[in-house]
Amino acid sequence: MSAIGAASASNLGTVLPGPGFGAGSGFGHRSRGRALRNQLARVVMWAAFGIAMLPLAWILWSVVSKGGDMLLGSQWWTNSQRGITNRVVGGGAVHAIQGTVIQGLVTALIAVPIGVMTAIYLVEYGRGRLAKTVSFMVDILTGIPSIVAALFIYAVWVTAFGFQRVAFAVCLALVLLMIPVVVRSTEEMLKLVPNELREASLALGVPKWKTVVRIVLPTAFSGIITGVLLGMARVMGETAPLLILGPYTKNIATNLFGGLMPTLPTMINQDRTEVLQPALDRVWGAAATLILLILLLNVAGRLIAYFGRPKG
Amino acid sequence: MTSLTGPVVVDHSLTGRSRLGDRLFGGVARGAGLVVIALVTLIAVFLMSQALPALARNKVNFLTSTAWNVDGTPLQFGIANLLWVTVLSSAIAMVIAVPFGVGVALFITQYAPRWLSRPAATLVDLLAAVPSIVYGLWGLQVLGPHMHGVQTVLQQLFGWFPLFKSAAIDAGSTILTVAVVLSIMVLPIVTALSREVFDQTPTSHKDAALALGATRWEMIRTAVLPFGKPGVISASMLGLGRALGETVAVMIILSTLADGATWSWSMFNGGETFASKIANNAAEFDSPQKAGAFLAAGLVLFLLTFVVNAIARIVIERRKAFSE
Numbered sequence: 001m002s003a004i005g006a007a008s009a010s011n012l013g014t015v016l017p018g019p020g021f022g023a024g025s026g027f028g029h030r031s032r033g034r035a036l037r038n039q040l041a042r043v044v045m046w047a048a049f050g051i052a053m054l055p056l057a058w059i060l061w062s063v064v065s066k067g068g069d070m071l072l073g074s075q076w077w078t079n080s081q082r083g084i085t086n087r088v089v090g091g092g093a094v095h096a097i098q099g100t101v102i103q104g105l106v107t108a109l110i111a112v113p114i115g116v117m118t119a120i121y122l123v124e125y126g127r128g129r130l131a132k133t134v135s136f137m138v139d140i141l142t143g144i145p146s147i148v149a150a151l152f153i154y155a156v157w158v159t160a161f162g163f164q165r166v167a168f169a170v171c172l173a174l175v176l177l178m179i180p181v182v183v184r185s186t187e188e189m190l191k192l193v194p195n196e197l198r199e200a201s202l203a204l205g206v207p208k209w210k211t212v213v214r215i216v217l218p219t220a221f222s223g224i225i226t227g228v229l230l231g232m233a234r235v236m237g238e239t240a241p242l243l244i245l246g247p248y249t250k251n252i253a254t255n256l257f258g259g260l261m262p263t264l265p266t267m268i269n270q271d272r273t274e275v276l277q278p279a280l281d282r283v284w285g286a287a288a289t290l291i292l293l294i295l296l297l298n299v300a301g302r303l304i305a306y307f308g309r310p311k312g
Numbered sequence: 313m314t315s316l317t318g319p320v321v322v323d324h325s326l327t328g329r330s331r332l333g334d335r336l337f338g339g340v341a342r343g344a345g346l347v348v349i350a351l352v353t354l355i356a357v358f359l360m361s362q363a364l365p366a367l368a369r370n371k372v373n374f375l376t377s378t379a380w381n382v383d384g385t386p387l388q389f390g391i392a393n394l395l396w397v398t399v400l401s402s403a404i405a406m407v408i409a410v411p412f413g414v415g416v417a418l419f420i421t422q423y424a425p426r427w428l429s430r431p432a433a434t435l436v437d438l439l440a441a442v443p444s445i446v447y448g449l450w451g452l453q454v455l456g457p458h459m460h461g462v463q464t465v466l467q468q469l470f471g472w473f474p475l476f477k478s479a480a481i482d483a484g485s486t487i488l489t490v491a492v493v494l495s496i497m498v499l500p501i502v503t504a505l506s507r508e509v510f511d512q513t514p515t516s517h518k519d520a521a522l523a524l525g526a527t528r529w530e531m532i533r534t535a536v537l538p539f540g541k542p543g544v545i546s547a548s549m550l551g552l553g554r555a556l557g558e559t560v561a562v563m564i565i566l567s568t569l570a571d572g573a574t575w576s577w578s579m580f581n582g583g584e585t586f587a588s589k590i591a592n593n594a595a596e597f598d599s600p601q602k603a604g605a606f607l608a609a610g611l612v613l614f615l616l617t618f619v620v621n622a623i624a625r626i627v628i629e630r631r632k633a634f635s636e
Contacts, residue, residue, distance in 0.1 A: 038527035045423045048415030049432060052503075055496045056439050062454045063446065117344030125338050126345065134345035136625060137352045143550065143621035144614070145557020147587045148355070151610040154597060155358040165597075176351060183348070209337030237443030240559040240587070243594040265445050265560075272449060272564060287446045298441050302434065 063288045070285025071292070080262075081250035086271065086279035093286055095252040099263040100293065102254060103167060103246075104236040107174040112228055114175075115182025122183070123190040124212055142180040149176040150241035157245070165245050167261035173241035178231045185227025189220035222308025229301035233294045239265035264290040359611040366604025374608070378575065380589075382596075382605040389605040391612060393575075397487060397583035398613075401562070402555035404491035404579060405498060410548050412495070413502025420503070421510040422532055433507065440500035448564030451493040456484020456565065463488060463580055474577040481582045485567035488579045493561055498551035505550065509543025510536050542627050549624030553617045559587035568592065586613040 070076050070093075079092030118138070122131055153173040157163050193216050201211040217224070248266035253259055267286045271279045369387045372379050377390020420432050460483035470476040483489070513536045521531040567582035584592060586609050596602045 034527055034530070038529040041529035041532070042423060045415055045419040048412055049419040049424070052412055052416045052436060052439075052499060056435060056442075058454070059442055059446065059450050062450050114344050114347055117341050118348050121341035121345040125341050130342075130345065134348055136622075137349045139625050140352050140618060140621055141348065143553040143557075143617050143624075144352075144355070145553075145559065145587055145617055147557065147559040147590050148359075148610050148614045148617070151590065151607055152355045152358055154603065155362050155607060156354075158597070159362060159603065160358070176355075179348065179351075207331075207334050209333045212337065233441060237441075237445070239443070239445040240591055243560070243591050244597055265443065268445050268449065269560075283449070287449055290443055291446060294441050294443060295438075298438070 060291070063284060063291055067281070067284030067286070067288035070281055071288055076285065076289075080252045081267070081282075082252075084250065086274050086276045089278045089281075091282065093264065093267060093282075093289055095250070096262045096264045096267040096286060097289060097293070098252065098254060099167070099261045100236050100265070100290070102256070103171050103174065103261070103263060104232045106168070106171045106256065107178055107235050108228060108232050110171065111175045111178035111231065112182055115179045115227075115231075116186050116224060118179070118183045119186035119190055120212060120217075122187055124208070124216070138180050138183050141176065142184070144176065146173070146177055146238050146240040147244070149173045150244040152176070153241070154244055164258070165247065166255075166257050166259070167246055168256045170241050170246040170261075171256070173245060174235040174238060177238060177241075178235045181231035181234055182224075182227050185230065186220070186224050189223030189227070190216060192223070193219045222304050225308075226301040226305040229297045229304070233297035233301070236297070237265065237290060237294050239269060242266045243269065264293070355614065359607055359614055362604060363608035363611045367608055370605075370608075380571070380605075382602055387605070389608070391586070391609060393569075394584055394586050394589055394609060395612075396577075397566075398556055398585040398587075398616075400579060401487050401491045401494060401566075401585060402552055404488065405494035405555045406548060406552055408492065408495035409498045409502050409551060410544070413499050413547065413551070414506055414544055416499070416503045417506035417510055418532060418536070420507050422528070422536065433503075436500050436503050438500075439496065440504075444497065444558060444561045445564070447493055447497055448561035451489060451561060451565045452484060455493065456482075456489055459483045459486070459489045459492070467580065475579055477576065477578040477580070479576055479578045479581040481567055481580060483580075485565055485582055486580045487566065487583065490562050490565050491579070493565060494555045494558055497558060497561065498554050501551045501554055502544075502547045505547035506540060506544050509540040509547075513539045542630065546624040546628040549620050549627065553620040553624070556585075556620065557587055557613060557617050558585075559591045563588040563591045586610070586616075 075090055076092045076094075077097075078094055079090075080095035081091045081093075082095075084091035118134065122135060122138075125131075126134065150173045153169055153176075154165075157169045157172070158165060163169070197215055197219065198211055201215045202208065206214075242263055242265055246263065246266065247260050248270045249260040249262050251262070253261050255261070264286050268283050268290070271283045274280055274283065366387065366389075367374060370389055371386040372388045372390050374390055375395075376392050377388070378393045379388040379390050381388040416432075416436060420429050420436070424432050463483050463486065466476055466488075467478050471478065479486070517535040517539060518531055521535045526534060562585050566584065566588060568584055569582050590606045590610055590613075593606060596606070
């Protein structure tokens with residue numbers, strides 16, 4: 001879409017400076033003031049983009065320069081922080097990486113079926129009031145702050161049911177945040193599937209559900225995977241639900257239903273107020289690891305979207 | 313394909329057999345949709361059911377008080393401070409992010425050379441991929457120290473105005489610094505949706521403006537911007553929703569005030585937003601009794617973002633109604 005728009009705009013742009021355009025037209029003479037304003041607008045737009053890129057470059061540079069070194073040591077990828085104090089150099093982040101990946105996967109496992117089925121309902125089945133309400137609720141869910149999602153799960157899990165704060169509760173909060181991402185991206189992809197495919201399948205007497213499962217979903221598959229990866233990237237960087245539902249520990253822990261489970265965001269949060277260099281290094285190292293993880297998911301998602309988009 | 317125009321023979325045995333599968337699959341899809349509705353409803357219901365008892369026991373006015381005493385008796389909590397800091401930081405963030413976001417969206421859709429437009433969009437989207445805890449860390453340790461000069465200048469120029477009064481807070485931990493970081497965080501949201509609507513400007517509108525001799529900028533002003541206005545409003549609302557609810561970055565950057573600190577309108581002050589108040593006290597969540605007051609704050613935040621997002625949705629819906 002954007003490529004088409006930009007292309008048509010730049011085509012027009014080459015037409016524009018042609019001679020004889022200004023005189024006698026509805027916009028009056030091509031005075032120097034108008035040309036100047038036109039140039040000024042061009043400069044302002046380029047500058048807006050340039051300035052917007054500044055923080056991105058600055059943040060990435062800060063993280064890489066302060067935490068990049070940690071990632072180069074092999075210890076970082078094999079050890080936990082067990083027995084490491086803030087004065088000691090070393091230790092790894094494998095416990096936190098594990099926790100973040102496990103929680104991301106479990107969250108996806110719950111959120112993807114609900115999200116994809118909701119999108120199928122909206123695109124293939126939904127008509128009338130109920131579909132409108134569902135669509136509206138997805139928008140509301142998109143806008144729900146992560147801390148509110150966490151409070152809700154706290155109110156259900158801890159206050160109402162009387163359970164402990166465990167990693168699975170974190171996953172439930174993250175599910176709330178991931179569902180709308182999956183719904184919206186899947187919806188977009190399902191809409192891109194050409195209607196002729198559906199009609200052809202239905203005309204052959206194939207039942208609707210089989211048409212959706214065998215024709216529509218495979219066509220949109222890569223796009224759905226992209227949405228899932230972007231959704232995972234979003235939830236794995238979330239910290240607020242972890243603060244309330246998933247306290248940190250320095251040890252390797254993989255039990256979803258008991259004890260604490262460390263994650264990269266809580267590892268950063270744990271030592272962020274430290275003043276001693278070894279601990280600070282590890283904070284930035286964890287930040288670099290988290291960004292790397294999320295960037296990988298983003299890049300993978302975009303590559304899949306780019307190479308697997310439906311050709312129709 | 314010509315056979316399609318002929319009379320359609322419906323094989324009843326086939327449809328009869330498939331109806332069960334169709335009903336099952338359609339039912340599951342519908343069920344998933346209902347789950348989404350149920351989730352949002354449950355969020356509202358649960359927050360309310362647990363916030364209301366605390367609100368009932370609250371001994372001060374919830375909306376106008378600045379007290380926050382949830383451990384002892386009498387229970388006292390009011391959100392005046394939280395509301396002000398939340399709204400002020402988000403408002404400043406929008407003042408910065410909306411013009412920039414629109415500018416960047418115009419750049420990507422109207423100005424960028426063809427080869428740059430898609431990578432530029434991806435780069436801006438990457439800003440949304442940076443986790444908020446990294447924004448917080450960066451805002452406090454890297455950006456914060458640089459905010460000192462900006463704040464001194466602002467104070468000298470506008471210090472007579474209550475918003476710009478100096479407050480005894482370290483420059484890196486003020487509402488203004490938070491607002492700057494928030495503006496970076498919402499920029500990709502504002503840009504993404506604005507970009508989309510600018511792209512949808514009918515070519516006929518643009519061609520018409522250009523054919524009348526408009527410069528590129530005049531074409532944008534007379535064709536692209538009016539067409540995209542509802543989208544920009546909607547995008548800003550979504551961004552605002554994000555800024556209001558941002559938790560961890562605010563929690564890390566903003567320095568909290570001591571209990572009973574004097575009220576200040578200043579953007580150079582510290583304080584807490586709804587979200588950062590809740591997050592700062594996450595340790596108190598070991599007992600549900602104490603959590604009630606925070607759930608009440610969370611409820612207000614939920615309602616705030618609900619309203620903002622609903623407005624965004626309504627604005628964009630109305631645009632659809634007009635443009636079709």
